[in-house]
Amino acid sequence: MSLPLDWAFSKVRSLLSGELSSKGSPPDPQPLSLAPFETAGLTDLAVLPLRASPLQVRACRAGIAVGNSHQQTEWTTGGGALGESGWFLCVQNPAWALWQLLDGPCRSPDDPEDWLSIAETVERFGAHARTAMVHRSSVVGEGTWVGSGVVLHPRVRVGEACRIGEGTVLGAPGFGMIERGGRLLPLPHWAGVVVESDVWIGPQCQVSSGLLDPTFLGQGVRLDAQIQVGHNSRIGAGSVLAGQSGLAGSVVLGAGCLVGGKSGIAEHVVLGDGCKVAAHSGVTRSWPAGTRLAGFPAIPMGVWKRTIRTRSQRE
Numbered sequence: 116m117s118l119p120l121d122w123a124f125s126k127v128r129s130l131l132s133g134e135l136s137s138k139g140s141p142p143d144p145q146p147l148s149l150a151p152f153e154t155a156g157l158t159d160l161a162v163l164p165l166r167a168s169p170l171q172v173r174a175c176r177a178g179i180a181v182g183n184s185h186q187q188t189e190w191t192t193g194g195g196a197l198g199e200s201g202w203f204l205c206v207q208n209p210a211w212a213l214w215q216l217l218d219g220p221c222r223s224p225d226d227p228e229d230w231l232s233i234a235e236t237v238e239r240f241g242a243h244a245r246t247a248m249v250h251r252s253s254v255v256g257e258g259t260w261v262g263s264g265v266v267l268h269p270r271v272r273v274g275e276a277c278r279i280g281e282g283t284v285l286g287a288p289g290f291g292m293i294e295r296g297g298r299l300l301p302l303p304h305w306a307g308v309v310v311e312s313d314v315w316i317g318p319q320c321q322v323s324s325g326l327l328d329p330t331f332l333g334q335g336v337r338l339d340a341q342i343q344v345g346h347n348s349r350i351g352a353g354s355v356l357a358g359q360s361g362l363a364g365s366v367v368l369g370a371g372c373l374v375g376g377k378s379g380i381a382e383h384v385v386l387g388d389g390c391k392v393a394a395h396s397g398v399t400r401s402w403p404a405g406t407r408l409a410g411f412p413a414i415p416m417g418v419w420k421r422t423i424r425t426r427s428q429r430e
Contacts, residue, residue, distance in 0.1 A: 117150035117159055118305055118327060122220040124179070127160070130219060131212045133181065133204040138191065144179050144202045149221050151327045152177065162213040178202065182209050210293045217303040217326075225252045225269040253286070256312065268324065270307025277310060280318035280340065285310070289323040289330075289346025289364060302326060304346055311335075317342065317358070333370065351388065369404060391416075 120127070124144045128135060135144070146160035155161035155177035163172055163182035172182065172189040179202045180190055187205045206212045229251045237245050240261040247265040255261065256275035265279050268286030273279065291302040306325035310332045316322070317340035322330055325347045332344070333352035343361040344350065350362075351370035360374045363382035368374070372386055375394030380386070387404030397411035407416040414422075 117148035117155070118217075118221040120146055120148050120160060120216075120220055124160075127216070127220060128204060130215055131181065131204060131206050133206040133212070135202060135204050136187065136191075137202050139201065141178075141201050146177075146179050149216055149327065150177065152180070154328075160216075162209050162216070164209065164213075179204060181206060181212050183207065211295060214293050214295075214300065214302055217305065221305065222303065223269065223305045225250070227269065250286075262318065268307075270305065270324065270329070271310075272307065272329075273310045274312035274314065274334070276313050278315045280316055280320065282319040283316050283321070285316075285322045286324045287321065289326060291326060291346060291364065306330075306347075308332075311352070314338075320344070323364075339376070345382070357394065393419075 124146060147158045150159035150161055152161040152163050152167060152175050155175065157178045159177050160179045160181065161175060161177035163175065163180055163186050169189045172186050181204045184205055187203050190203050231249045231251055233245055236247055236249055240247065243263055244261045246263045247261050249267045250269045252269045253267040253271040255273045258275050259273055259277040261279050262281035264282040266284040271286040286308045288301060289304040292299040293302060304324040304326050306327055306329045308322050308324055309329045311334040313334055314332050314336045316338045319340055320338055320342045322344040323346040324330060328347055330344060330346055331349040333350055335353045336350050337355045339356060339358035341359050342356050345362050345364040345366065347365040348362045350368045351372060353370055354368050354372040356374040357376035359376055360378045362380050365383045366380050367385040369386060369388035369390065371389045373391045375392055375396065377394055378392050378396045380398040384398055385401040389405045390402060391407045392398060392413065393409035393416065396409050396413045398408060399412040402408060409416045409419040
């Protein structure tokens with residue numbers, strides 16, 4: 116997914132105050148959208164984060180890559196966006212450039228105050244949902260139950276036959292910040308949340324809006340109460356998360372994963388299909404499909420059990 120970029124590139128370049136360079140004979144730059152650097156294509160503009168590795172910078176396929184001088188060197192020596200040709204907009208602070216794009220040419224057109232009235236909410240979801248707040252731009256499928264106190268922010272899409280528990284919030288801005296002038300400014304999160312069909316979300320959960328890609332819950336996912344799902348995270352079909360567990364930003368869970376209560380998974384961690392995480396665990400790195408994890412930092416459960424047994428014998 117990507118966000119529309121309606122401005123002419125000359126205006127975008129002026130906003131970012133960047134130095135444009137090219138190699139080869141690329142066409143005149145005119146990106147149509149702002150996309151994640153990992154998935155951007157030839158018609159996209161992508162901002163390279165500082166966490167991007169040199170290999171990721173060289174592999175970026177965006178029509179225009181935005182980054183700092185060090186990333187420009189990597190891009191120039193590598194294949195770049197178009198193989199032997201491409202564009203690079205060099206800026207002093209890529210994170211600030213991303214904030215300017217999100218707050219300017221990519222700002223959402225939705226009216227943040229355009230919520231359903233109480234009467235409209237009751238008519239659609241029943242009298243029990245009279246205290247829910249549902250933004251008019253959100254989409255809710257047939258047969259979905261919405262509890263009291265639920266908040267559905269703009270750009271939230273919920274499938275059919277879902278259950279959204281009392282006090283749950285879908286689509287609030289993600290927890291992404293940029294330091295500017297001694298202050299932490301929140302990055303605007305416009306990508307929203309996508310919930311497929313037959314998903315149950317318990318009371319008092321929070322599923323944050325994505326930045327450029329929507330936060331995603333696959334078909335048949337089950338979330339217990341008081342669960343945090345960070346921005347850009349993706350939960351595969353049929354996965355189950357127990358109460359008070361939490362996913363940081365950009366976590367990917369494969370299909371059929373099980374996460375025990377009070378467990379935490381760090382940002383950008385990827386767990387393959389069918390992984391199981393024991394209660395009270397802290398997962399700090401990625402693991403392949405079918406891995407059973409326990410402890411902090413989480414390790415394969417068999418290793419963890421032997422470690423605990425050895426420690427007990429010593430004591």
